[in-house]
Amino acid sequence: MSTLSLTPLWYGFKQFFMFSPRKQSVILVLMLLQGLTASIGLLFIIPLLQIIGFEVGITNINGIAASAGTLFEYLNLELNLPNILLCYVLIVTTIASLRYQLTIQTSSIQQAYINFLRNRLYRCLLQSNWQFIIQNRMSDFAHSLSGQIQSIGHASNLILNILSQLILATLTLSLAFLLSWQLSLMAIGFALLLSILLFPVNRIIYGSGQKQLLNFKMIFQILTEQLISLKIIKSFAGENYHANKMQQISTELESQQLKLVRMNAITLWLYMVITVISFSLFFYISQTVLLTPLATSLLLLVIFSRLLPQFSMLQKNYQQLVHKVPAFNDIHQMMEKCINHAEVDASEIPSPKLNNKIQLKNISFQYADKKSPVFSNINLTIHKNQTVALVGPSGSGKSTLADLIAGLLTPTHGQIFCDDILLDETFRLAWRKQIAYVTQETYLFHDTVRKNLSWVTNSRATDQQLWEVLSQASADTFVRELPQGLDTIIGDHGMRLSGGERQRLALARSLLTNPQLLILDEATSALDRDNEQKIQQALKQLRGNLTLLIIAHSETTIQHVDKRIELTTRLPEDDFKKVIE
Structure with missing residues (x-):
């Protein structure tokens, strides 16, 4: 089984963040604002309805209700149902606007990063010496500059999503702590348990990513060689031989893809089992041990029902990122090799003249x-x-x-x-x-x-x-x-x-x-x-x-x-x- 090393991932994360720190900071702020408004929207309408006389049966949100009432007073707005619903609409609209900006900004920086990586790697390749180039397969260079760079671009988007989900999960968990710190700690415990159970799965996913990388390189090599030599292949009636060779590699690649699907399915199964167990324990402990009011317990379950999918998506994105680690490592190694074999820049050096x-x-x-x-x-x-x-x-x-x-x-x-x-x-x-x-x-x-x-x-x-x-x-x-x-x-x-x-x-x-x-x-x-x-x-x-x-x-x-x-x-x-x- 392959040893899971996240060093290339950490290197890729630093490189991605340093690529455009200003834009990255803007995106993180947008993520924070989106998470904050989304969490506010979840609880905002309930305490305000309680203030104006609606019976919601929740006793642990007086602090939230007081803060919301103070905000309305500061804005000089009358606390009535139309204004409450109007504010709720504004919050949801703000969330949608933030998501729109996030989509545009993240897509922009992802494409810019792909362009930067491809141009940098290609320039490094062109500037490396010929002896180094001929020691490598041209198909490997082609694969790195096309498929692998796109894969790294997808991984950069995963990094942004993971950061966003971490922010959202942290804010959601903070609200849960306001209602019951005991049950919130229990939720964290279940999340840690799920992470421990999934560690062997993540190692298998990492190994699958390595094998998939090798298979893709072999497919690129076969395609590069065979498409250039189609006339020779057909002249020797060798269609079946070469088609079988491609089929063999494609079958192995299919196997790795199915393994990834299987591991994702195992993750989903564990998530569903842990979720139903945790929900049952939450409700049982809150009612029999902590004697939490029923309405508060139900609200906690609503919050945790939002938190657990966030954690599930976080785990899924992390597994996809682990699957990309071999690609990160391969691109990094190729870049380093090209740089180590770079020729001296001759842009400022006059060309020797052959006079004799x-x-x-x-x-x-x-x-x-x-x-x-x-x-x-x-x-x-x-x-x-x-x-x-x-x-x-x-x-x-x-x-x-x-x-x-x-x-x-x-x-x-x-x-x-x-x-x-x-x-x-x-x-x-x-x-x-x-x-x-x-x-x-x-x-x-x-x-x-x-x-x-x-x-x-x-x-x-x-x-x-x-x-x-x-x-x-x-x-x-x-x-x-x-x-x-x-x-x-x-x-x-x-x-x-x-x-x-x-x-x-x-x-x-x-x-x-x-x-x-x-x-x-x-x-x-x-x-x-x-x-x-x-x-x-x-x-x-x-x-x-x-x-x-x-x-x-x-x-x-x-x-x-x-x-x-x-x-x-x-x-x-x-x-x-x-x-x-």
Whole structure:
């Protein structure tokens, strides 16, 4: 059975309250006023009716009646039935108005908090280093930024509700103490007994929340992988296999949901049993032991009938909050990890300019989860405006070396220079602003050609600039033939275009940033001969105008390069390496 720890919940509560303390204070005041007016409304009409001569048979409310009479005298109102009923209407109207304001204010702060958390987590994720990102599943990030953030937002609303119910219960109990402190203490005792009985249930709910979180993450992972690969799944007739995999996880999730319902049902059963027992004991003790007047006992039962549902709702909201504790903990841990792996802010750091050469000195790199390095002691020089080919068998570290040069990864040992500037933590992010990266998997979204190109310049590119880079990438011809030209929607992931057209758009987009270094990582490996030739033609036009680093298996793609760097796989008896220029 999972150990119930409320530390993440306490952290979440503090974070939520500190998010907007002024608004939180206003909401708490509104809750207090609502609770106060609701409690006054409960007893207000009875003592006033007694003052004006109605026989209500209650003897323990003289103090309340006197206070109410003083209030009427202060307001210079005549104590009669119409004025009493009018005041009662005003009290109920005030309660309704307070509830309206509470609904608006709590919803506003809940949505603002969700927005704050999502933006903060996403910004932390974007600002964390690439090595940390690739060690995690993208589906986990997606789940945290969507479902879990919404779950935390719901939990923040639960926190406000719990605070409200605590205030209402306290005020209601205070009125009960005015009538009979003995019976009120008994009510508190029954509430504590119910809490003790429900403690094992709360632990089960906490464990269910943990399992549900894991199941939701698995569903997100399956959906992320399968929806992207639907064409492959169908081509292998693997629909049933993957559908069964989803069904298995969904069944487990259903089981956890039913467990939560079962625990809530147990809570309700205990509440009803404890309530009927407590009501019976209240009435018996009040009549036989305390000799409380019948009307006072009935009024106490009315008050307790309002108090116990408040306590029941408090317990229900608390259980829902306990169920959210794993989500609180998961979001908090992810936030902390992202912050711990954050890159140095480069907004005030000037980007290094490539005026002469890029140098790698004794570069070694090893992934954290691997036992041996990808490569060791790499030394090479890339001069400005050179076209360099990086070749070698799969697993030799070509993409890793390109990521190091691009500033995405940090060398385990060694140094990388742009001219005389060491590309360390201080300058690595600033250096990336001078680089464009084109991979085999193009990043295109469901929008126009224009939007897919110009986002890299914050949509500041002119039509002339767009056509210019499209021409450089040998993509202008097919774009002009599209139904709406630059304003044609290209579909999700650019699916309305061919593979070669997508790659040429990606190349055009990279050129729009006017990079000092352009890296192409297997950008032509999945293309047919005709499209590969078009990309080659585009690269020939770029040769000598900017620094090019090309990773490719095809000899035709790299036949016109200025320099060829070959990496070989690591030999058991060798400290890796082979760089041939």
